[in-house]
Amino acid sequence: MKNIIFAIVMLFTFQVGFAQDxxxxxxxxxxxxxxxxxxxxxxxxxxxxxxxxxxNDFIPELDFTYFFSKNIATELILGTSKHSIKTQGSDISAVGGPTNFDVDLGTVRLLPPTLTLQYHFNQANDNVFKPYLGAGVNYTIFYDVKPGSVVKGLDYKNAFGYAFQVGFDLMVTDRFFINADVKKIFLKTDVTVDASNLATGLNIPANVELNPLVLGMGFGMKF
Known part of the structure; x- marks a missing residue:
């Protein structure tokens, strides 16, 4: 993670130096x-x-891209998703339940602003198809936690992750375009389930990797 962040910072610094050209x-x-x-x-x-x-979830998303040069850019994406969470195949016999049970853990919303550094290909003005690759960092905020009816509460730790992307812009005019984009975000979080309503002092820790695949399609404008 530190190496990825350092590489992004160095590339930003390098490109800013040539932005005037x-x-x-x-x-x-x-x-x-x-x-x-x-x-x-x-x-x-x-x-x-x-x-x-x-x-899974389907959401609207807004993103902004700034080009340091014709090929090098940085993108910030903004969007929030909502997910229903449960465990599968848990043993809750200690509190009088079955040995194979799916525990409903309610819902949680994720706000995962993601910043990537991109390389854009085919950037000549008369090219219609303009693909790009990107890599960067993510910080996910967990909020609006609703534990459902089984347990008393849940605590999700906000966490850094990293992301890779591939996509393309399909130019309609010199300013407007259609976009398709795929991102893979690698995200880990520590979760603590407060099940003290089922047994006194019962807290259930878990380490969770969500690692979502993010598939997007939409339209954009240059300015």
């Missing part, structure tokens, strides 16, 4: 996309075992 093109892009958020979970659930399952 590329003044004859539009530096900003703004996009509006519909985005599917598909978690690929890995988890370790202590005490009761089982694995964590998070639902």
């Amino acid at each position: 590329n003044s004859n093109f539009l530096r900003w892009e703004v996009r509006a996309r519909g985005v599917g958020v598909i978690p690929y979970e890995k988890s370790t659930v202590n005490t009761i075992g089982g694995k964590v399952d998070a639902s």
